[in-house]
Each structure stands twice: as structure tokens, then as C-alpha cells.
Amino acid sequence: MRGSKKKKNKLFKLGFRVALYSSITTGGVVFLALIFFSKQNLEWISICSAIALVLVFFITYFFNYKLQYHRLEKLEEISRNISKKRFEEYQDITTKHNDEIDFLVKRFVKSSRTIEREIQRLNRIENYRKEFIGDISHELKTPIFAIQGFVETLLNGALEDEEVNRSFLKKTMRNVSRLIYLTKDLMEISKLETGELKSDIEPFYLYEVIHEVLDSLQHKAEKDDVNLELKTFDKNLQVKGDKNQIKQVLINLIENGIKYNIKGGSVKIVLEEYKRDRERVLLTVKDTGIGIDEADLPRVTERFFRVDKSRSRERGGTGLGLAIVKHIIEAHREQLYFESKVNEGTAFKFTLRKVH
Numbered sequence: 001m002r003g004s005k006k007k008k009n010k011l012f013k014l015g016f017r018v019a020l021y022s023s024i025t026t027g028g029v030v031f032l033a034l035i036f037f038s039k040q041n042l043e044w045i046s047i048c049s050a051i052a053l054v055l056v057f058f059i060t061y062f063f064n065y066k067l068q069y070h071r072l073e074k075l076e077e078i079s080r081n082i083s084k085k086r087f088e089e090y091q092d093i094t095t096k097h098n099d100e101i102d103f104l105v106k107r108f109v110k111s112s113r114t115i116e117r118e119i120q121r122l123n124r125i126e127n128y129r130k131e132f133i134g135d136i137s138h139e140l141k142t143p144i145f146a147i148q149g150f151v152e153t154l155l156n157g158a159l160e161d162e163e164v165n166r167s168f169l170k171k172t173m174r175n176v177s178r179l180i181y182l183t184k185d186l187m188e189i190s191k192l193e194t195g196e197l198k199s200d201i202e203p204f205y206l207y208e209v210i211h212e213v214l215d216s217l218q219h220k221a222e223k224d225d226v227n228l229e230l231k232t233f234d235k236n237l238q239v240k241g242d243k244n245q246i247k248q249v250l251i252n253l254i255e256n257g258i259k260y261n262i263k264g265g266s267v268k269i270v271l272e273e274y275k276r277d278r279e280r281v282l283l284t285v286k287d288t289g290i291g292i293d294e295a296d297l298p299r300v301t302e303r304f305f306r307v308d309k310s311r312s313r314e315r316g317g318t319g320l321g322l323a324i325v326k327h328i329i330e331a332h333r334e335q336l337y338f339e340s341k342v343n344e345g346t347a348f349k350f351t352l353r354k355v356h
Contacts, residue, residue, distance in 0.1 A: 078108045125194075131303075136186060143175040143182070150175075185320040189303065192327035199242040199331045203355040206283075207235040209243060210269060213250045217258065226258045227266040237271075238355035239281065245328045246352070250285070252321040253348050257287035260346070265289060274351050280334075281354055286347040292340040300338065301326040325350075 150168045158164045191197035214228050221228045239246075250269075257267035265288040274280040292300060299305045304319035329336040329350050340346035 074105055075108055078112050143178045146175045147172050189320050189324050199245055201240055203238045203240055204243040206237055206239050209247050217254055221258050224258055225263045226261045229266055229268045231270045233271045239352040240355055241332055241352055249325050249328050252325050253285040257285055261287050261289035279354055280351045282349055282351055284347055284349045288345040291342040291344050292346055293342055
């Protein structure tokens with residue numbers, strides 16, 4: 001209530017000053033004009049000038065109040081709300097005056113929306129930071145505590161037993177390797193989520209990249225008794241994308257297919273026309289593994305989400321592979337699809353734009 005009175009008082013003073021300056025100027029002009037051009041005496045000239053001054057004052061004040069009060073009040077309201085970080089929906093303000101105050105009101109509304117978006121962006125970054133730190137601390141605890149336990153056991157006497165110390169050192173090394181992979185993936189996904197890591201889009205031969213990935217993962221697949229299959233397609237087909245990032249997508253998807261597969265299972269890579277857009281192709285990585293429960297499907301691309309936590313940690317998984325895949329595909333403005341059935345397998349599909 002007090003704030004409203006202060007606001008009205010300020011606007012009253014502003015209107016009063018404008019009207020006073022206008023009336024004094026007009027009264028002075030009338031007075032001088034009558035002196036030069038009228039033959040009446042000074043008293044009559046003074047009365048006429050005073051009447052003109054009063055009329056101009058009230059007319060100016062009335063119209064100024066009618067025209068400006070609502071718009072100045074709107075400016076004051078927006079300014080007050082911005083200072084309190086309270087943003088309301090303002091309709092696009094368009095009036096017939098189209099003067100400087102209209103321009104200011106529109107700029108204030110635009111600035112309010114810009115500040116609101118920036119605050120929302122900063123809030124998202126802060127929430128991401130908190131979640132990220134929570135996720136990291138949780139994921140780092142397991143290998144660090146494991147390493148600590150192994151080292152303490154060795155220092156407490158197991159170091160003298162060659163068979164035990166070798167076993168514990170191997171386990172320690174596995175956890176150290178896991179920490180290294182986790183740190184690398186954390187740095188990559190952090191850059192992807194903050195937009196720091198940009199995609200270098202250029203044409204490349206897709207067949208060549210797929211073959212490089214399959215060659216690099218062949219030993220791992222043979223070790224797990226999983227067969228890697230590639231359905232033949234045009235070796236000269238070129239697509240647009242960041243070659244290294246798409247290679248990372250394929251590595252993550254095929255590694256997942258191997259890791260969560262069954263003995264004697266397979267991972268198939270199939271390329272086909274994308275029916276929704278003839279300018280694109282659809283690449284599918286399909287495995288015959290354990291599958292994903294329908295309730296878990298919406299969460300598979302979340303950071304640190306694992307379908308089978310024990311198997312993932314045992315095989316060195318960080319829980320970030322599919323989250324990285326999602327961010328890379330989104331950065332390319334392409335589509336990522338996935339479908340799965342428990343005990344039947346999972347298929348991940350993503351699109352790429354063709355080069356003609």
C-alpha cells in the first residue's frame with residue numbers, strides 16, 4: 001500500500017513538472033506576443049497570459065496523466081518485478097502512440113523475458129552441477145573404496161603371500177582402469193552437456209568408419225563368444241557428421257551389444273533408407289542379449305543408469321556410454337531410437353544425412 005502511494009506520488013510529481021514547464025513556456029510566449037502585437041495595457045496582457053498558463057497547465061497535466069500514467073506504471077512494475085526475480089507474462093504491448101515511452105516499455109518487456117530466460121538457464125546449469133557432483137561422488141566411491149580395501153589388506157600382511165598379493169594387485173589395477181575410463185567419460189559428457197564440445201561436420205565414408213570400429217572390437221567380441229555381423233551396403237556412401245564422434249557412437253553401441261549379450265550371441269549392424277526422410281539413412285545396431293525391461297527403456301540414456309549393475313561394473317562399464325551417444329546424436333540434429341525385449345535383445349537406431 002505504502003509502495004503504491006510512493007509510486008503514484010512520483011508519477012504525480014513527474015506529470016506536475018511536465019505540465020509546469022509547458023505552461024510556463026506557453027504563458028511566457030503569450031505574454032511576449034501580446035506585448036509586441038497587442039495595443040492593450042499591461043494588466044490585460046498579464047491576465048491573458050495567466051489564463052493561458054493555467055489552461056495549458058491543466059490541459060497538459062490531464063493529457064499527460066491519461067497518456068503516460070498507465071505506461072509509466074507498467075515500466076515501474078516490470079522494473080520492480082525484475083529486481084525481485086519475479087517474472088510475469090506480459091502481453092506484447094502495442095499502442096497507437098508509437099513514441100519514446102512505447103519504445104521503452106517494449107524494450108523493458110523484451111529485457112524482462114531475456115533476463116528470465118538467462119536465469120532459467122543458470123538455474124538449469126546449477127541443477128546440472130549439483131546432480132553431476134552427486135553422480136560423480138557416488139560412482140567414484142566404489143572403485144576408490146575397493147582400492148583402499150585391497151591396499152589395506154596387502155599392508156596388513158597379505159603382501160607376503162605371492163598368490164594373494166598378485167590377485168589383489170590385479171583387482172586394484174582393474175579398479176584403477178575403471179577410474180581412468182570413468183574420468184575420461186565424465187570429461188567428455190561434461191563438454192557435451194555444456195555445449196563446449198562442438199561437432200566438426202564434414203562428409204565421410206560410413207563403411208570405412210564401421211569397419212574400423214568392428215576391427216577394433218573383434219578381439220573383445222571373440223573373447224565373449226559374440227559374433228559381429230555387418231550387412232553389406234554401398235562402400236562409397238558418404239554421410240555428413242563428425243567422423244570421430246560418430247565413431248564413438250558406434251563403439252559405445254557395439255560395446256554395449258557385446259557386454260550385455262549371451263554366449264554365442266551376435267551384434268548386427270544394418271544400414272537402410274530412412275523412410276521418413278529420403279535424405280537420410282538409418283543405421284541399426286542390434287544385439288541378441290539380455291534385453292531391457294520396458295519400464296527401464298525411458299531411462300537408458302540417463303547418466304550412470306545401468307540395466308544390469310553387477311555385469312556393467314564387472315566388465316568395466318561407466319554407465320555413461322549411452323548418455324554420450326544421446327548427446328552426440330542430438331548435437332548432430334539427428335534422431336535416436338531404441339527398442340528392446342527382455343531375453344531377446346536390444347536395437348539402437350540413429351539417422352545420418354546422406355551426401356549426394
